[in-house]
Amino acid sequence: MRWVNRHPRQGNRILLGALPILLLLLLYLVLAAQRHAENPMDKILPLPGSMRDAMAALLFQADQLTGQFVFWADTVASLQRLGIGLGIATLTALVAGLVLGVLPPARATFGPLVTAIAVIPPIALLPILFIALGLGETAKVALIVIGIAPVMMRDIAAHVSDLPREQIVKAQTLGASSWQIMIRVALPQAMPRLLHAMRLALGPAWVFLISAEAIASDVGLGYRIFLVRRYLSMDVIIPYVAWIAILAILMDGALTLASRRAFPWAHGAGR
Amino acid sequence: MSALLSLRNIWVEYGDKIVLEKVDLDIEAGSFVSIIGPSGAGKSSLLRVVLGQEVPTRGTILLDGEPLTPECGPDRGVVFQRYSVFPHLSALRNTIFGLECAKAPLTARLFGGARRAAAAEAEEMLRAVGLGDALHLYPAQMSGGMQQRLAIAQALIKRPRILLLDEPFGALDPGIRADMHALITRLWRDYALTIIMVTHDIREAFTLGTRVLTLDKRRHDPHAPHRFGATAVYDLPLRRTEPAAGEDVADDASPQDDEEAIGNG
Ligand SMILES: Nc1ncnc2c1ncn2[C@@H]1O[C@H](COP(=O)(O)OP(=O)(O)O)[C@@H](O)[C@H]1O
Numbered sequence A: 001m002r003w004v005n006r007h008p009r010q011g012n013r014i015l016l017g018a019l020p021i022l023l024l025l026l027l028y029l030v031l032a033a034q035r036h037a038e039n040p041m042d043k044i045l046p047l048p049g050s051m052r053d054a055m056a057a058l059l060f061q062a063d064q065l066t067g068q069f070v071f072w073a074d075t076v077a078s079l080q081r082l083g084i085g086l087g088i089a090t091l092t093a094l095v096a097g098l099v100l101g102v103l104p105p106a107r108a109t110f111g112p113l114v115t116a117i118a119v120i121p122p123i124a125l126l127p128i129l130f131i132a133l134g135l136g137e138t139a140k141v142a143l144i145v146i147g148i149a150p151v152m153m154r155d156i157a158a159h160v161s162d163l164p165r166e167q168i169v170k171a172q173t174l175g176a177s178s179w180q181i182m183i184r185v186a187l188p189q190a191m192p193r194l195l196h197a198m199r200l201a202l203g204p205a206w207v208f209l210i211s212a213e214a215i216a217s218d219v220g221l222g223y224r225i226f227l228v229r230r231y232l233s234m235d236v237i238i239p240y241v242a243w244i245a246i247l248a249i250l251m252d253g254a255l256t257l258a259s260r261r262a263f264p265w266a267h268g269a270g271r
Numbered sequence B: 001m002s003a004l005l006s007l008r009n010i011w012v013e014y015g016d017k018i019v020l021e022k023v024d025l026d027i028e029a030g031s032f033v034s035i036i037g038p039s040g041a042g043k044s045s046l047l048r049v050v051l052g053q054e055v056p057t058r059g060t061i062l063l064d065g066e067p068l069t070p071e072c073g074p075d076r077g078v079v080f081q082r083y084s085v086f087p088h089l090s091a092l093r094n095t096i097f098g099l100e101c102a103k104a105p106l107t108a109r110l111f112g113g114a115r116r117a118a119a120a121e122a123e124e125m126l127r128a129v130g131l132g133d134a135l136h137l138y139p140a141q142m143s144g145g146m147q148q149r150l151a152i153a154q155a156l157i158k159r160p161r162i163l164l165l166d167e168p169f170g171a172l173d174p175g176i177r178a179d180m181h182a183l184i185t186r187l188w189r190d191y192a193l194t195i196i197m198v199t200h201d202i203r204e205a206f207t208l209g210t211r212v213l214t215l216d217k218r219r220h221d222p223h224a225p226h227r228f229g230a231t232a233v234y235d236l237p238l239r240r241t242e243p244a245a246g247e248d249v250a251d252d253a254s255p256q257d258d259e260e261a262i263g264n265g
């Protein structure tokens, strides 16, 4: 049988997917054990025990200076920045994408501007943001928004203007105005695409968040990673990176689920 | 009887390509006009111009003696070969949409009693096209024939002066196409419709129409084929043989007999 025709069954698929991850973990353990056999003080590949100890301090002991549980404070601060940034970007992308996608004059006027903004590397704007908005929360959120909104906006606008011409004409023969076409024809059909765009934007959003936190912050997951880097604290960095990965996977899963639930018609029918 | 729709000296050009030249037509209320012609002759272009989707390069179109506004409106309904229904709305909501647009300019949604009245009207229309059992299905759950029935119901609920059909049954299987012929004939008679239908099926044109128009080029310039446009080269009035009573009564009460609704999950 050809390989293109071999479809693993549900149970086997989970097993197959877990295999490489387990192998990588095993490889790490072997390498770490080897290094520790040679040098018990090795910091580059910490053993699970030392990661647990280091994280326990951050998870369960209040910081002497601030009185906060560092890990949780970092998580809350980062998620808040990410959430606000993603929220503002999504809303902007939806409104602008609809207007650009539905109204040809708006597309002709603002399309080039959006394209121009989208090609600027957002990190290059970070100094401008820090100068203009200070080193506080606003600049970090602004970086996320500027980093992901233009791409999302273009995606939604393109998706909306690619709706079959027949649909838009049909809506007009049913008496729909531009506004009614926007809210009843374009908006609902843009929503699944918007959730998809959010999923794709999550990756870059994390990059911009961690960059901003690395450069100017006093709390946050990215800030912590770059702070403890000075002490080669891989026993903190590795669990933090794993935690970021878990958060990202959870958000991705939640968005997929939300789209399936809210827009069954976009996922191959079903009610 | 004076003409419902009049085309006077209509020209359609794209750049220096002349698609239609000097089309003069009078269409009577209550007629069923079939338009045939070779592919690329400009049949769809003619329909788009009548629909208001495009403005003719030259000429005037009169509807009830008034010049047409160069924009689509509820006085002209349309069914395309594909993409005529909204994929994100159930059959019932697809049909209510036309009523909501007229009655709720700002929200395009109806509530309470107004909504129930609109839903009842839409349901009746869906029953008339044989979709009484499919009110809550999404288009993706329907067969091609059911989607076209829905597109027709959606258009008819606005009571258009003219119904324009662009190869509406072109993508359907032959058996289902026969059902659709019976349906459109019944609707044409029951609702006293005026229909212009583009088709590439000559038999369909002659069985359904009360008049068959052929669009083609009168003149050919072999060195510059794009410099001459098509016009109505044949215009045949037909006396439609009324089907004997009972012949198409049992036509389409339940389309699901031969067209299964696909995927319910
Ligand atoms: N928007 C357009 N721009 C340029 N040429 C077009 C456009 N629309 C249609 N045409 C041309 O006009 C001719 C007639 O098209 P159409 O009306 O779709 O033909 P039919 O429906 O009879 O097959 C074709 O040669 C087509 O290429």
Ligand SMILES: [Mg+2]
Binding pocket: B043, B044, B045
């Ligand atoms: Mg055509």
